[in-house]
Amino acid sequence: GYAGNTTNCRAQVIANYFNDSAAKACGICDNCLENKKNALAQKDFSALRSAITKALFQGPLTMHELMNQLDIIDEKKVWRVVEHLLSEKYLEMSEMGFGGKLSIKKKGQDRNPARF
Numbered sequence: 001g002y003a004g005n006t007t008n009c010r011a012q013v014i015a016n017y018f019n020d021s022a023a024k025a026c027g028i029c030d031n032c033l034e035n036k037k038n039a040l041a042q043k044d045f046s047a048l049r050s051a052i053t054k055a056l057f058q059g060p061l062t063m064h065e066l067m068n069q070l071d072i073i074d075e076k077k078v079w080r081v082v083e084h085l086l087s088e089k090y091l092e093m094s095e096m097g098f099g100g101k102l103s104i105k106k107k108g109q110d111r112n113p114a115r116f
Helices: 010-017 030-038 042-057 063-070 075-087
Strands: 091-093 101-104
Touching (some): 010 030, 030 075, 042 075
16 A cells, blocks of 8 residues: 555555556655665676675675675665575575575576476
């Protein structure tokens, strides 16, 4: 609903309620402002991806260990990049949760050998 929504533009939520799916994000509601604040610039993303790759090149790390190695203040940005890299299958996690270790997925590792 409207009150519990913490990500979508409030103006768009109202417009969608009235079947106006063409409404654009307002850019001024609390959710739009928060989304702008949390947006990653391309150079920030590239720099974080490079730092994460360099840290994990030595071997698997938990998120806590990764954060300590990166020595980065903005953990939200690191989380967003890690989540993106996981979704793109560039990284993998040994198990979900805080104990899971992140590692760089090896090329071809996701292929099913039965398909060859």
